[in-house]
Amino acid sequence: MTDAFAIVDVAGPTSGVLLRRRIFAHKGLMLGTILLALIVLMAVLAPLLAPHDPYAQDLTRRAIPPIWYENGTWTHILGTDNLGRDYLSRIIYGARISLLIGLAVMVISGLIGTALGLAAGYFGGRTDMFVTFIVTVRLALPLILVALAVVALIGGSLWVVIMVLGLLKWDRFAVVMRAATQQVRSLDYVAAAESTGASTLRIIVGEVLPNVLPQLIVVASVEAASAILLEAALSFLGLGVQPPLPSWGLMIAEAKAYMFFSFWLIAIPGVALGILVLAINMVGDGIRDVTAPAGRS
């Protein structure tokens, strides 16, 4: 049993090293992270990056095409919108709005859904029945319709949209967290923690939550992406964020009037939105892949 008998590196790389290796080997995750980081950076540094005031309008310089068109100009690299506002600046500031919506909705709905899901999965029985019921009720309520109705009745604004979506979009969190918690609940380390006399809260926070975290992150990413798209849909119907706020969804909605003749107006925010959602989804998928016990076989 001396070292002379050591056969090979028995331990192999530790799991931490392996995880890091998996993360860096995962192209989607890396690409998604980079894209997302760029967009976040753009949002944070908007005042520094934006060449113009995103709200400054000049009706005499309306709908100037982007630089790659024949009559584009370097003063407005992405051109201007129908009120003569610099499109690039609006896109840059728009990242703030879209990210804020994604994040805020994710946090609100995540808190609600995770609390419900954890409670249902952990306590089971009546609690579970109750949560399952309200999830069913929630699912039976057509999300877009209810969101539209509420926004229509109380008036649209950034925070109204965030609250409405946040209060409506917790269902997936609840469903996934419930299943994940049920699964973790049945594992012996929870029973072991219970037999140490640990309080329920301690068990949920210390034993259950860390183990459902990967699923939580994945759902959170999906929900953030879908919240951003939903806001865009609400804005599209005129019931989302209100102008002059440069939300990408709203920009698409306003640009749709120009789509047949000034396609870039709709294409640019459309592509920006697509890239953001794509990046978030790629990050979510990547996390799912690298944290899955066996990885993708």
Added chain:
Amino acid sequence: MSALLEAKEVTRTFWVGRGLFAKKRLLTAVNNLDLSLDKGEVLGLVGESGSGKSTLAKLLLGLLAPNSGSITLAGSDVGAMGRLALARRIQPVFQDPYSSLNPRKPVASIVALPLAVQGVGAAERRKRAVAMLEKVGLAKRHADVYPNELSGGQRQRVAIARALVVEPEIVLLDEPTSALDVSVQSQILNLLLDLRRDLGLTYVFISHNLAVVEHIATRVAVMYLGRIVEMADRETLFRAPRHPYTRALLESVLTPEPGLGVPETGLGLAIPNPLNSPSGCVFHPRCEEAGPRCKAEVPRSLRSPDGFVACHLYDGGVGRAAA
């Protein structure tokens, strides 16, 4: 002598729904069961899968409440005792070392959890956890690794360390070695024996491996469909098993002795189904010696000096000639 841990007429049922269209049905996992455990004993609990061993373990640990009957620890009711007080006196070790350790926590904090719950300070906690890890044969460097970097045997040591760190009187071991390879199993069994000797522990040792139970237990209880059908000292039970099920069980043990072939157990194919417990003696459909009385009457527990047996054979016969 009053028992350290005692279960009296304990019953625990579950509602189980099977399939969409079926009604929920009542499953009696533990049925009117009596059990006592004395200080310093190793009580082996054997029985087939689904016979209620784990449920009984959870009842004893206070993780489940009995539907009826009482469980007392040193005379006081387990249900009324409070989780913390109970946890100081009785701790479990579970079967699967892969699922019994939280994969997101380093080993030291897993072992220290019972101390944290008891309110021990962080520094003290770590010191005691590391000391305990050394006691179960793990190196100091293992304190800061995560469970997935440990082998099955090492994990089970961690689980044992976690159970022992609050210095309980009773350790409840639910099939602690059945997921392990034999070479690791022997290490764990040796460790358990050493710890018991050094710390004066009392064990409840659940297993379906009779050879292991014979090796470690001082007293053995045999469970069948939620009941204990026979309980006796180790020697008595293995030398002179009385209940037909115990006998069949012993006959089924395959010792590594070549040339003996596979024994004929004489048990029928009527696999026990806890959802559909037979009437009378629950074992009668598989029993070679069953008679009409077995179908009709639940056998009483016949006390003997070191235990009891629940079988009509020893309580006035099974009735007319076996069917």
Added chain:
Amino acid sequence: MLAYALKRLGLALLVALTVSALAFVALRASGDAAIAIAGEGARAEDIENVRKMYGLDRPLIVQYGDWLGKLARGDFGESLFFKTDVRPLVLEKLPTTLYLAFFSLLFALVISIPLGILAAVYPNSWVDRLCLSLAVLGQAMPNFFFALILIMVFAVTLRWLPVSGSDTWAHFVMPTIALGYYIAPAFMRLVRAGMIEVLASDYVRTARAKGLSPRSVILKHALRNALVPVVALAAVQLGFLLGGSVVIETIFALDGAGFLAYQSITHKDLPVMQALLTMLSFIYVGLTLIADLINAWLDPRIRVG
């Protein structure tokens, strides 16, 4: 079986009841219906009259009870905006939306199941990569954006399909694609994940050990089990499509329930809103029931206990 049916029916009723109660309270609380009913140019006393006439001055719970009572008789009340009975109005528009949702679902399934299977059978191959890319890209493009592009390409430029309307099957092509493509990725992922899991299962290994052809292993032994979660998702998605077709119906001027809902929202047409929400919730619960039954057929563990 009967007990099960009754239980599900009870659940459906309870859900619909809760939904309608929620809708009732929320809608009544957020705007004065009397003003909406009295309409353009009404004076304060007109509004007061309306309030008395429609019983809007009574406690909310009494009003709700009243509404329920009428509902039990199949009376959804009268549309404030269209001034006609709500029931025929909704029933007339609902089929369009049901068709649309159904065809979209069908479209999504038809593209996602084969792709999902291929991706699972050849993991990490180019098919798999393609599927994943499609899935990710598909979910990134807002469906209204996609719809507008479809219109631009197929209706305006190529003139292959009519832009809007709901008279012939051709009118449904673009809406179906626009709505269906958006939910297809979820199915694709689920089929792929389910197939990967099932293909790694013991019973598929058994089937292979029996010497069966790969085709029969995949289509007979694996697919059926992998479809169980897909069916459940389909029910949820169909429910989602029913509600989510608002945008698409608006764009394509499809005269369905989604658009009716949009109109009733913007016109504060409470009875219609309420009827739609209640009906949609009922349909949703019905769909989950159907999904359960299909799953019971697919998986006998559910069917025979």
Added chain:
Amino acid sequence: MEPILSVANLRVDLKTPRGTLHAVRGISFDIAPGETLCLVGESGCGKSMTALSLMGLLPGSATRTSDTLTFEGRDLTRSMKELMRLRGNRMAMIFQEPMTALNPAYTIGDQLAEVHRHHKNSTAAEARERAIFLLEKVGITAAAERLSQYPHQLSGGLRQRVMIAMSLMCGPALLIADEPTTALDVTIQAQILRLLADLQRDLGVSILLITHDLGVVARVAHRVAVMYAGEIVESATAADLFRHPRHPYTRGLLASIPIPGRTPPGERLGSIPGTVPSLIGGVTGCAFRDRCGYAEPRCAEDVPWKSVGSQRWRCIHETLPAVAA
């Protein structure tokens, strides 16, 4: 007699994120007609990989190489088509988990008949008749009614009997059983093993039985091959192996199980220190040397095969010196 299955220098490599895992590292064995060969060893030593590689059921990440791999004189490595014709037909397999090895979506009748109809081109009625015959043969009463039941309606023991019946549907020459009783209760285990032994006597099939339970090995094996870390370290008839275990690992194993009547209760058991080496990366010399009480520096070099009669083992020691661990 010609061996029915002949394996020489079989290797199975698996690609894993940590590197290539050599699950099976050059093992050779034969099985004679009507013989039961037991492959015994601890978890992860490559038993299942060996079995799966014979059946051509290795996971996609695995590659198999061998010098010889013949079954009934046919080279199994030649064509996948041929292999598919053989498996389920001439060679059949039973798996460890009776709970999950049957497809939950189909009746056992379907699943039994399917294999017969596939290989024998039989009619539904013929297949059904054969299924009933075999179910009765494996001790299932009311066989005809069982055909319309679903797997989940049967207990584990019954399901394993169904699996056995299924493997016998086409009258195979070789049955590969990978831990067929590990998941079962001791009483059921005894019943199943006995059934297998009886079937072998009646039908004359060869059995490759994989297990980690030395008790099972002792009772049912004709010959035994002990695996450690992807290699066979010792092979012998059951009688020889238990009477004279030659390899230190075999000895360690036998010492670590309590044997009723022989091991004094409450005494410390023998044990093998350390843990199984990782199979990732190359290993030269004896893989057991880091846990072996008899190890010497020579063990790191090529270790020769020793043999006495039909007993063969791979160790530098002819007989073990008296130094204990």
Added chain:
Amino acid sequence: GKRDNSIRFAYDQVAESIDPYMNNVRIGVILGQQVWDTLIYRDPKTNEYKGQLATAWKWIDDRTLEVDLRQGVKFHNGEEFDADDVVYTLNFVVKPDSKVVTQQNVDWIERAEKIDKYKARIITKRPFPAAIEYLAGPVVIHPNEYYEKVGPRGMNEKPVGSGPYKVVEHQVGKLVRMERNADYFKDSPKPQPTIQKVEIRFIPDRQTQIAEIMAGGVDMIMNVALDQATQIKAVPQLQVVSGETMRIAFLNFNSMENTPSPQLRDIRVRKAILHAIDRETMVKQVVGEGARVLKSQCFPSQFGCATEGIEQYNYDPAKAKALLAEAGFPNGFDLDLYAYRERNQTEAMIGYLRAVGIKANLRFMQYAAMRETARAGKAAFLHQTWGSFSVNDVSASTPVYYKNGPDDLNRDPEVIAALDKGDSSIDPEARKAAYKEALARIASQALSVPLFSLTTYYVATKDLNFVAYPDEMPRFWEMTFR
């Protein structure tokens, strides 16, 4: 299309009912004029009144109008037109129980009386000189027997009028199909229709409408925004026709005590807002051809609409900023701006306001909701438009918002007094003077921002002949294909 001599027309609103009394949307007005006739017809070109169902009319006293009715007119269902129809219709719509939606169009009527088969009298509640204007607009005549039988609901499902087109199919919320009324009475001032069929489809999304007309799915759309209209001009198979309308746009303040935006109580703030908006540029860039900057709070052609001697506020952001600073808002302030249509114009104004430091949050809603909010005193700053129901008299516009009515958010006593004088005087000059006084006061107190008149753009297939009128009414009966 031209081939089958039919017009497919798309519109973005649905009429809640086709019965002209039971809806208050423009498409309802459009339908009303195709399917029904009014007693009097106002020539859209000359603004001259002509007899339609009436042949003559005269005021008997200042509350009684006597009308002679045309003979030989038949409704689409064959019912003959006579005084009963007039009497029944008018008496029906003034009854509160009838729940007529367009109250303001009929609530000047007290009742109608039949004199003989072809003569009737209309009695007004008070002297009402504008009655002729209304009888020439929204007050259509229904067939009494049919209407009595089926009521407004039946009228909606199967409309029957006497107009140049008859409805052959009505799918609620979806489309209305009409066919030429071959028996349309020859003497009508509306010419005999030549287009065989008109299909009015409801397409809510403007963009879809444009796609439809570009794809040839419809023949005509209207209310196209300036930008799109400009661009569509480049499409060879389409024509763009525009015309100024009587609809005026203005910003309205709530300057009363309980205003939600107390900043607006300060006249300097209001003046700052007037100076902040570049109306000239807006007219050129976002409103459209034919539109004009308004000099006072009324449509210039309206009787009494003074434009001289009214205080004018030119575009001067620096001055606006200075005024704001003077008022104590050097860094501007936040307020809500309510709007319901011409959203791009509202947004442009938000941009202008922002440039001087006022952050206006857009609250975009349906008209009714906006008006409710304003009437409840919860909205202080509104982007309104007003079409005066095409009535060419200031009495139909300015007083609505400034004469102490429910929509008056300022209640300036001087304005109220002056407007009242104008409305109740009979002498034209006195009226003019009174209105001018009111308008001047509104301007000097900066109680409104008169913006501009609006233009309506129509897009149609190239081969359709039609004219755009200031009343935003497409007249299918006079359209033809080239």
